[in-house]
Amino acid sequence: MRYLPLSDADRTAMLARIGVKDIDALFADIPADKLLKAPVDLPRRKGELEVERQLGRLAAKNVPASSVPFFVGAGAYKHHVPATVDHLIQRSEFLTSYTPYQPEIAQGTLQYLFEFQTQVALLTGMEVANASMYDGSTGTGEAVLMAHRITKRRKAVLSGGLHPHYAEVVRTLSHMASDAVVSAPASPLADEDLIALIDGETSCVVVQNPDVFGNIRDLRPIAAAAQAKGALLIAVFTEAVSLGLVESPGAMGADIVVGEGQSIGNALNFGGPYVGLFAAKQKYVRQMPGRLCGETVDAEGQRGFVLTLSTREQHIRRDKATSNICTNSGLCCLAFTIHMTLLGEAGLKRLARINHAHAVKLADALAGVKGVSVLNKAFFNEFTIRVPGKAADVVEKLAAKGVLGGVPYSRLAPEAGHDDLILVASTEVNSDDDRAAFVAALKEVL
Amino acid sequence: MLNNQGRPTAAGEATGSAHPTFTGNRALQVEEALLFEIGRADCTGVDLDEPAPFTPRLGGLERKGEIGLVGLSEPETMRHFVRLSQKNYGIDTGLFPLGSCTMKHNPRLNEKMARLPGFSDIHPLQPQSTVQGALELIDQLAHWLMVLTGTSAVAMSPKAGAHGELAGMMAIKAAIDAKGEGAVRKVVLVPESAHGTNPATAALIGFVVKPVPAQDDGTVHVEDVKALLGPDVAAIMLTNPNTCGIFEPQIVEIAKAMHDAGAYFYCDGANFNAIVGKARPGDLGIDAMHINLHKTFSTPHGGGGPGAGPVVLSDRLSRFAPLPFIRKNGGRFALVETADQAGDVQAFGRVTAFHGQMGMYVRALSYMLSHGSDGMKQASEDAVLNANYIRAGLEDLMSLPFPDHPSMHEALFDDSWLKDSGVTTLDFAKAMIDEGYHPMTMYFPLVVHGAMLIEPTESESRASLDLFIMTLRDLALRAKRGETERFSAAPYHAPRRRLDETRAARNPILRWTPPQPIQQAAE
Numbered sequence: 001m002r003y004l005p006l007s008d009a010d011r012t013a014m015l016a017r018i019g020v021k022d023i024d025a026l027f028a029d030i031p032a033d034k035l036l037k038a039p040v041d042l043p044r045r046k047g048e049l050e051v052e053r054q055l056g057r058l059a060a061k062n063v064p065a066s067s068v069p070f071f072v073g074a075g076a077y078k079h080h081v082p083a084t085v086d087h088l089i090q091r092s093e094f095l096t097s098y099t100p101y102q103p104e105i106a107q108g109t110l111q112y113l114f115e116f117q118t119q120v121a122l123l124t125g126m127e128v129a130n131a132s133m134y135d136g137s138t139g140t141g142e143a144v145l146m147a148h149r150i151t152k153r154r155k156a157v158l159s160g161g162l163h164p165h166y167a168e169v170v171r172t173l174s175h176m177a178s179d180a181v182v183s184a185p186a187s188p189l190a191d192e193d194l195i196a197l198i199d200g201e202t203s204c205v206v207v208q209n210p211d212v213f214g215n216i217r218d219l220r221p222i223a224a225a226a227q228a229k230g231a232l233l234i235a236v237f238t239e240a241v242s243l244g245l246v247e248s249p250g251a252m253g254a255d256i257v258v259g260e261g262q263s264i265g266n267a268l269n270f271g272g273p274y275v276g277l278f279a280a281k282q283k284y285v286r287q288m289p290g291r292l293c294g295e296t297v298d299a300e301g302q303r304g305f306v307l308t309l310s311t312r313e314q315h316i317r318r319d320k321a322t323s324n325i326c327t328n329s330g331l332c333c334l335a336f337t338i339h340m341t342l343l344g345e346a347g348l349k350r351l352a353r354i355n356h357a358h359a360v361k362l363a364d365a366l367a368g369v370k371g372v373s374v375l376n377k378a379f380f381n382e383f384t385i386r387v388p389g390k391a392a393d394v395v396e397k398l399a400a401k402g403v404l405g406g407v408p409y410s411r412l413a414p415e416a417g418h419d420d421l422i423l424v425a426s427t428e429v430n431s432d433d434d435r436a437a438f439v440a441a442l443k444e445v446l
Numbered sequence: 447m448l449n450n451q452g453r454p455t456a457a458g459e460a461t462g463s464a465h466p467t468f469t470g471n472r473a474l475q476v477e478e479a480l481l482f483e484i485g486r487a488d489c490t491g492v493d494l495d496e497p498a499p500f501t502p503r504l505g506g507l508e509r510k511g512e513i514g515l516v517g518l519s520e521p522e523t524m525r526h527f528v529r530l531s532q533k534n535y536g537i538d539t540g541l542f543p544l545g546s547c548t549m550k551h552n553p554r555l556n557e558k559m560a561r562l563p564g565f566s567d568i569h570p571l572q573p574q575s576t577v578q579g580a581l582e583l584i585d586q587l588a589h590w591l592m593v594l595t596g597t598s599a600v601a602m603s604p605k606a607g608a609h610g611e612l613a614g615m616m617a618i619k620a621a622i623d624a625k626g627e628g629a630v631r632k633v634v635l636v637p638e639s640a641h642g643t644n645p646a647t648a649a650l651i652g653f654v655v656k657p658v659p660a661q662d663d664g665t666v667h668v669e670d671v672k673a674l675l676g677p678d679v680a681a682i683m684l685t686n687p688n689t690c691g692i693f694e695p696q697i698v699e700i701a702k703a704m705h706d707a708g709a710y711f712y713c714d715g716a717n718f719n720a721i722v723g724k725a726r727p728g729d730l731g732i733d734a735m736h737i738n739l740h741k742t743f744s745t746p747h748g749g750g751g752p753g754a755g756p757v758v759l760s761d762r763l764s765r766f767a768p769l770p771f772i773r774k775n776g777g778r779f780a781l782v783e784t785a786d787q788a789g790d791v792q793a794f795g796r797v798t799a800f801h802g803q804m805g806m807y808v809r810a811l812s813y814m815l816s817h818g819s820d821g822m823k824q825a826s827e828d829a830v831l832n833a834n835y836i837r838a839g840l841e842d843l844m845s846l847p848f849p850d851h852p853s854m855h856e857a858l859f860d861d862s863w864l865k866d867s868g869v870t871t872l873d874f875a876k877a878m879i880d881e882g883y884h885p886m887t888m889y890f891p892l893v894v895h896g897a898m899l900i901e902p903t904e905s906e907s908r909a910s911l912d913l914f915i916m917t918l919r920d921l922a923l924r925a926k927r928g929e930t931e932r933f934s935a936a937p938y939h940a941p942r943r944r945l946d947e948t949r950a951a952r953n954p955i956l957r958w959t960p961p962q963p964i965q966q967a968a969e
Binding site: 001002003004005006010011013014015017018019020023025026027028029030031034035036039040041042043044045046048050051052054055056057058059060061062063064065066067070072074075076078082084086088089090091092093094095096097098099100102103104105106107108109111112114115117118119121122123127128129131132134135136137138145163165166168169171172173175176177178216218243244245246247248251267268269270271272273274275285291292293294295296297298299300302304305306308309310311313314315316317318319320321323324325326327328329330331332334337338340341342343344345346347348349350351353354356357358360361363376377378379380395396399404407411412414415428 | 478480481482485486487488489490491492494495496497498500501502503504505506507508509510512513514515516517518520523524526527528530531532533534535536537538539542544547549551552553555557558559561562563564565566567568569570571572573575576577578579580582583586590593594605606607608609611612616619641642643645646647648649650651652655692693694695697698721723724725726729730740746747748749750751752753754768769783784786794795796797798799800801802803804805806808811812814815816817818819820821823824825827828830831832834835837838839851852853854875876879884885890904905906907908910935937940941942943944945946947949950951954955956957958
């Protein structure tokens with residue numbers, strides 16, 4: 001077996017050195033009737049070539065985003081990732097390192113986490129950010145729990161523009177923890193009255209911007225109304241590139257900002273691994289979940305970085321911890337940080353403008369298709385169209401014509417009753433030809 | 447230059463090295479400033495063309511002003527991050543005996559497979575007809591996990607071990623609620639030796655944690671569990687092999703006691719790597735167990751993630767699973783994404799958006815296919831053999847708290863052998879850094895004073911183990927001889943000397959801020 005350095009002669013000599021007669025003597029604490037006598041019923045070992053063939057056959061049954069006109073978003077976005085990013089994250093010292101518990105030999109990880117935290121804080125317009133969560137949805141669940149701890153209230157209000165999967169994660173966690181959740185109905189036109197749902201029991205209002213339908217929301221009135229009643233505004237985003245062009249949640253008054261960072265540096269990966277971005281006001285830092293990297297000095301006075309404020313965390317506080325999270329998304333943070341370093345302020349803003357321009361062009365083109373209407377007044381790189389008939393059927397027919405034309409909202413929330421809506425995203429990867437193919441295919445299937 | 451906290455921002459100004467250099471660099475160790483000290487607002491390493499003029503539709507909510515980000519050109523970016531990487535220790539650098547964390551070799555075939563566009567470049571919400579191969583892969587991995595654990599269901603979507611614990615404990619809670627016992631069964635038993643995630647997870651969803659004492663031999667005794675059982679107990683969370691590196695000998699009896707009391711057995715599967723192919727947790731009576739794909743099945747730890755934590759479920763819990771899951775209809779695979787599609791499964795909701803850690807699934811299956819059933823059994827045996835070989839090589843110098851049980855995949859020592867030496871476990875660990883090793887896990891499990899938990903994994907050759915043993919023996923003898931200087935200020939040769947963690951926590955600096963002009967700072 002190519003991954004196992006020991007030879008049979010080594011094994012024999014080592015057993016003798018230990019002083020046991022065979023390997024099973026070391027497994028003596030396993031009840032004898034539970035010790036497996038033969039290998040389990042699974043295939044035997046394979047060489048690299050065979051594994052590549054077998055997995056290659058499975059991969060070939062899927063349609064990669066890059067191979068077709070591709071307009072699927074709804075929480076994960078196809079962007080171009082520079083080659084440098086994937087090269088660097090595969091450096092052995094990054095890829096095969098552990099959580100930086102030994103800071104003297106983990107300054108590489110710690111410094112990029114410090115840079116990551118700074119980038120996330122700047123992007124979101126917040127004072128502090130942590131070293132990542134698993135993804136945007138689990139981060140949203142954690143943000144609600146954090147708001148409950150801060151306000152000592154246990155009721156969350158969820159906007160009808162929140163991604164249905166995110167809302168479901170919050171509801172599941174809240175149900176299990178016996179916390180209350182008020183969910184506003186799906187709001188494709190962003191015309192819901194969230195403020196009416198806030199009362200003296202409300203710990204937080206969770207609003208996504210741009211929302212799941214692509215609408216850009218003004219968070220300021222909601223922030224003011226929430227804070228007037230002693231509640232917090234949790235601002236959520238699923239498209240990090242939007243932060244290059246849209247007013248930051250911090251500037252609009254958010255208390256906690258949480259979102260999905262996949263768009264920067266990370267591939268689609270069929271939904272994971274992704275990277276949850278999590279930021280807050282400084283005064284709430286000791287209630288934050290997850291790891292935090294902080295600056296300090298070493299014994300010679302040189303600047304260095306360590307994991308800090310760990311008295312919030314499970315390995316110290318156990319059942320009193322702010323979260324149970326241990327592993328986070330280290331390598332995905334690194335990809336985010338490298339891509340963001342390459343983009344810089346100028347590149348990010350330009351990338352965001354390109355995304356918006358492409359989406360505007362596509363919206364106008366689709367609005368010209370008979371029977372199709374675009375719902376959004378304001379949007380970034382994603383918007384919602386209404387189609388005649390069932391959106392799910394239209395999307396399937398488009399796929400049969402080789403166009404991946406968006407997500408039927410009914411797939412995310414079948415009970416909401418919006419069966420004729422398709423969420424459509426357009427990023428820098430879409431060409432004029434892609435858009436023309438989409439329009440032509442849509443005309444054919446309607 | 448000073449930043450606004452008065453800290454030196456340029457390395458090299460405060461070096462205490464015996465042979466200071468102008469730059470502060472030490473040959474291959476090149477000091478690297480923070481991105482924000484070397485980047486420029488107008489610099490970008492990505493060539494993008496400005497879009498043709500158009501009328502924005504942002505509803506008047508354009509961002510105003512500067513964000514504050516900086517950029518670097520591509521060569522500068524490359525150099526910045528390569529230099530940072532050179533300050534890190536990884537498995538590929540050397541033996542990484544971090545107990546409980548399982549730092550085994552990460553095959554690069556797995557990386558190559560995960561990057562096939564058919565896996566990495568597919569969207570979680572594109573039509574299911576266009577991702578049949580991805581669903582088939584998840585189904586295959588699920589099959590391997592169920593066969594290896596002897597269970598009948600697996601929830602794939604949890605994103606890491608602690609997240610798998612959460613999903614598993616939610617399944618237990620859902621099952622208890624379904625029996626109408628939710629208001630009564632509130633207590634979860636957790637041994638004092640458990641990972642911190644166990645009590646944190648139980649508390650997160652409203653359980654009350656009650657500790658189970660550890661016996662003098664490092665194991666949990668069924669009588670101690672029985673003494674705590676009552677109608678209020680929902681479950682026990684037990685790690686097996688446990689965090690002392692011992693297989694719990696009474697695990698079958700403990701499982702039976704839990705079931706007889708109407709409660710459930712959650713097994714923390716962090717140490718499953720010791721027994722893959724040797725024993726099946728399902729046969730031992732567990733009801734739920736998460737599997738850290740990044741430990742047992744070698745997906746890279748990546749400096750702290752991403753992980754993946756599928757949780758297997760017994761027959762008693764298989765009807766209580768999170769969404770989504772995959773259903774096979776003939777030759778087609780379908781994702782069950784919503785409660786109304788779930789049929790007789792009483793899905794309790796979602797623990798994450800989308801379907802889980804596909805990138806990790808590919809890597810784990812690649813590892814499993816490569817090893818096969820025979821190779822995985824051999825890997826477990828080698829991991830256990832290596833740990834016991836280290837134990838045999840050190841036990842005359844270092845003290846074993848639990849000598850009566852063989853070690854599984856990790857050998858646990860305490861610090862009684864360092865008594866009166868003036869050297870602590872921390873000092874000893876830092877001296878290992880100077881010798882070119884990553885330290886072992888320290889001060890965990892909590893039930894052992896000054897714990898040193900050594901897990902070599904199956905990836906080490908005999909020669910590597912021999913050198914490691916000789917090195918630790920040399921250090922141990924020096925510690926016993928009172929050569930405290932070697933230890934108390936170690937490491938001497940790492941990119942940084944010992945870091946001031948108290949200072950970091952007392953005045954947290956969690957992000958870069960621009961340096962203030964000198965006169966302003968003086969005001």
